[in-house]
C-alpha cells in the first residue's frame with residue numbers, strides 16, 4: 001500500500017518544502033518509487049526538484065480544478081527517474097476561492113490520486129504532498145487524500161504557537177473527511193546547537209509528541225538553503241553535508257517505522 | 261496623515277511579524293503613536309507585543325466579521341503606551357472563507373479603520389498590518405486599507421520566486437480596489453554575512469527595487485528570535501543587539517523617507 005504523507009504546518013518558513021523534497025530524494029536514492037505533489041502556489045518544491053513550472057505547464061491546478069488526470073501532469077525529476085513530480089503553477093494562487101464554490105471541494109485531490117494509484121501496476125511506495133502555509137481548501141484537500149501527516153517544526157519560539165490549532169484542524173478532518181488519517185511523523189528542522197532556544201524547542205516537542213518525533217533532527221545548514229538555487233535537493237547538491245546526512249537518516253527512520 | 265503600512269509576503273517565515281513588531285516598537289520609542297493590527301490567525305504579533313489573544317478576546321476577527329468598532333478591540337502594549345495593538349485570535353483561521361460570502365468583503369477592514377481614524381483627535385502616526393503568508397481575503401483587506409506596502413524579503417534563494425506573483429496581485433489591487441497604494445519599502449531580513457547566497461540576494465533585490473530597498477539590512481541574530489518567548493520585541497529585550505540596532509535604523513529610514 002502506498003504511504004501518502006501530507007507535509008503541513010500553517011506556520012510559514014518551517015521547512016515543509018525542504019523536508020518534502022529531501023525526504024523524497026533520499027527515499028528514491030534508496031530505491032523507492034516516490035511521487036511529490038506540489039500544492040503550494042509558490043512552486044518551491046517544483047523548483048527544488050528541477051521541474052519547469054511556468055504558467056502553461058499542466059499542474060496540480062489542472063488536476064484539482066479542471067479534473068485533468070494526474071498522469072498527464074506528472075514530470076520525472078532530472079535527479080532520479082524514480083522521483084516523479086506534479087508541479088504547481090501560479091494559477092494555484094486562486095484555487096482556494098475557486099474550490100470554495102465547487103462540488104465535493106474537499107475530495108477532489110483524493111479522487112484524482114486514488115484513480116491514478118489504482119490504474120498503476122507499480123504504484124509509488126510514497127507520495128509526499130507539499131502544502132502552502134495555510135489551512136485553506138488546498139491543505140484540506142491534502143489532508144483528505146493522505147494516509148499520514150508529517151509535521152515539520154522549526155526550532156524557534158513561534159513554532160509551538162500554531163501546533164494546537166493544527167491538531168484541532170486534523171481532528172476535524174478525522175471526524176468528517178478522513179478517519180484513517182494519523183499524525184505519524186514530527187520532524188525537527190533548522191536546529192542550531194549553539195542556542196538554548198533550539199534545545200528548549202526540541203525538549204518541548206519531544207515531550208508533546210514522544211512517539212511521533214523522529215530521532216533525526218535536521219541542523220540549520222547553509223548548503224541546504226543553497227541547493228534550490230541549482231534546481232537540486234541537498235541530497236544531490238552536497239551528499240555528505242550535515243543537512244543531507246540528517247535527511248537521509250530521517251528518511252531511513254520513516255521507512256523503518258512504517259505507518260506507525 | 262496616518263501612514264498605513266501592510267507588511268506582506270506570501271512566502272512563509274520571511275520576517276513579516278518580526279519586522280512589523282520591531283519597526284512599530286522602534287517608532288514608538290522615538291515618540292510616534294503606532295497601531296499594530298494582527299491579521300494573522302497565528303497571533304504571533306500579539307505574542308511578541310505581550311498582548312493576550314486567547315479565543316475570548318475581542319480581536320480583528322470581530323472587527324472584520326461582526327463589524328465591531330476597532331476601538332473596542334484595542335489593547336495597549338505593556339512595552340510602551342504609545343504602542344496600541346488589535347490582536348488576532350484563532351477564529352481568524354476561518355475568516356477567508358467567511359469573508360468570501362460577505363458584502364463588500366474586500367473593504368471591511370478599510371471601512372473599520374477609516375471610521376476609527378476619523379473619530380480620533382490624535383490619530384496614530386503609523387499603522388502596521390501584519391499579514392498571514394497568503395494572498396487570500398485577509399491580505400486583500402490589508403491591501404485595500406493600506407496606503408503603503410512594506411515587503412520583507414529574506415536573504416534566501418526562494419525569497420525571489422514569489423515576488424513577481426506578489427507584484428501582480430498588488431497591481432490588480434491598485435487597478436480595482438486601492439489606486440493610491442504604493443510599494444514604498446523593501447526590507448532585507450535574516451542576512452548572514454558569512455554566506456554568498458545572502459549577498460547575492462541583497463544585490464538582486466537592490467537591483468529590482470533600487471528606490472524602495474532600505475539601506476538598513478536586518479542580520480540573522482538569535483536575540484531576535486528569542487525575544488517573542490518573553491513577550492517582547494528585540495527592541496525591548498536586548499536594545500543593543502545587532503537586530504535591535506538595525507531595526508531602529510530601518511525605522512529611522514522609514515520615518516525620514518516619508519511616503520516615498
Ligand SMILES: Nc1ncnc2c1ncn2[C@@H]1O[C@H](COP(=O)(O)OP(=O)(O)OP(=O)(O)O)[C@@H](O)[C@H]1O
Nearest residue numbers: 012013014015016017018133220221224225272416
Ligand atoms: N536545515 C536548513 N538549514 C538552513 N536553511 C534551511 C533549512 N531548511 C530550510 N531552509 C531554508 O529556510 C527557508 C524556509 O524553508 P522552506 O521554504 O522549506 O519552508 P516552508 O515551510 O516550505 O515555507 P512556506 O511556509 O513558505 O511554504 C528556505 O529558504 C530554505 O532554503
Ligand SMILES: Nc1ncnc2c1ncn2[C@@H]1O[C@H](COP(=O)(O)OP(=O)(O)OP(=O)(O)O)[C@@H](O)[C@H]1O
Nearest residue numbers: 012156272273274275276277278393480481484485
Ligand atoms: N533577524 C532575525 N534573526 C533571527 N531569527 C529571525 C530574524 N527575523 C525573524 N526570525 C525568526 O524567524 C522565524 C520567522 O520569522 P517571522 O515569524 O517573523 O516570519 P513571518 O514572515 O511573519 O512568518 P509567517 O509567514 O509564518 O507569518 C521566527 O521564528 C523568528 O523569530
Ligand SMILES: [Mg+2]
Nearest residue numbers: 016017040044
Ligand atoms: Mg514551502
Ligand SMILES: [Mg+2]
Nearest residue numbers: 276277300304
Ligand atoms: Mg508572521
